Amino acid sequence: MTPWLAPIVWEGTYDLTVIDNIYKQQNITVAVTVFALGKYVRFLKDFLESAEQHFMVGYRVHYYLFTDRPDEVPTVTLGEGRQLTVIKTATSNRWQEISLRRMEMIEKLIEKELTDEADYIFCLDVDSKFYAHWGAESLGDLVGALHAWYFGTSREQFTYERRPESQAFIPLQEGDYYYGGAVIGGRLEKVHKLVKTCRMQLDVDRANHIEAAWQEESHLNKYFLYNKPSKVLSPEYLWDDKKGKPSYMKVVRSSQVLKNNAEVRPNP
Numbered sequence: 181m182t183p184w185l186a187p188i189v190w191e192g193t194y195d196l197t198v199i200d201n202i203y204k205q206q207n208i209t210v211a212v213t214v215f216a217l218g219k220y221v222r223f224l225k226d227f228l229e230s231a232e233q234h235f236m237v238g239y240r241v242h243y244y245l246f247t248d249r250p251d252e253v254p255t256v257t258l259g260e261g262r263q264l265t266v267i268k269t270a271t272s273n274r275w276q277e278i279s280l281r282r283m284e285m286i287e288k289l290i291e292k293e294l295t296d297e298a299d300y301i302f303c304l305d306v307d308s309k310f311y312a313h314w315g316a317e318s319l320g321d322l323v324g325a326l327h328a329w330y331f332g333t334s335r336e337q338f339t340y341e342r343r344p345e346s347q348a349f350i351p352l353q354e355g356d357y358y359y360g361g362a363v364i365g366g367r368l369e370k371v372h373k374l375v376k377t378c379r380m381q382l383d384v385d386r387a388n389h390i391e392a393a394w395q396e397e398s399h400l401n402k403y404f405l406y407n408k409p410s411k412v413l414s415p416e417y418l419w420d421d422k423k424g425k426p427s428y429m430k431v432v433r434s435s436q437v438l439k440n441n442a443e444v445r446p447n448p
């Protein structure tokens with residue numbers, strides 16, 4: 181549990197049969213946003229194939245894939261009740277810009293297309309792969325995931341934005357956890373409020389010619405400080421293979437794939 185009594189989801193802390201009984205009755209649809217701009221299209225095949233094996237299996241899932249290279253989207257056979265919509269999107273010559281622009285794109289997608297289409301949404305990084313069950317135990321009103329690298333480190337070490345000039349500023353003595361930007365989830369309206377707020381804060385920073393240390397991830401951490409997630413996913417959901425496998429990790433559900441940043445990103 182967090183100090184505000186939100187569950188932290190680890191293997192062994194939940195009964196999947198009970199949880200599935202709750203959500204199956206509600207006949208829910210889960211939207212997934214994933215961005216593959218420029219060379220990041222190469223991550224799509226593994227992302228989609230592994231998601232089909234492990235992510236929300238047995239539920240209706242609708243992937244919304246933003247890309248500037250629709251011709252390079254691999255054909256992946258989707259399970260029953262699962263579909264994929266490709267949204268052609270302009271790219272940018274800065275990876276930081278690509279990453280942070282996701283907030284406004286998700287904001288617009290929710291407003292324009294999702295209102296009557298989905299109940300829950302997960303916004304995920306494409307350079308990740310699923311290795312084990314990720315199911316309805318991850319659902320909640322507002323869901324964040326603990327970043328593999330900052331799990332268990334002290335708050336002063338968190339890479340929050342530390343300049344007061346930025347809207348993402350968090351002082352040294354504040355902060356609960358360091359959340360990863362690669363996993364944002366929850367009920368549609370809660371995530372809409374999150375992405376809209378972060379987008380507005382990003383706009384203010386832009387007008388002030390300041391970019392937070394970790395772009396939208398910094399703004400996400402600021403948002404979660406004042407709008408606590410109702411459920412927190414353990415690093416099982418946001419692992420990094422570079423970290424090996426410590427004993428507290430009984431299962432790796434999703435992990436960041438190794439990538440050569442210099443080779444895949446449009447800029448250093």
Ligand SMILES: CC(=O)N[C@H]1[C@@H](OP(=O)(O)OP(=O)(O)OC[C@H]2O[C@@H](n3ccc(=O)[nH]c3=O)[C@H](O)[C@@H]2O)O[C@H](CO)[C@H](O)[C@@H]1O
Nearest residue numbers: 215216217220275278279305306307360361362394395397
């Ligand atoms: C594990 C984790 O929490 N990762 C976060 C971290 O670095 P990462 O190193 O994970 O960032 P990244 O390079 O994966 O970029 C984030 C995402 O933007 C998309 N993309 C990026 C570049 C590009 O050329 N094409 C493209 O499609 C793609 O969906 C990618 O997954 O910090 C970023 C912001 O600085 C984001 O918050 C990431 O979610």
Ligand SMILES: [Mn+2]
Nearest residue numbers: 305307362436
């Ligand atoms: Mn990533």
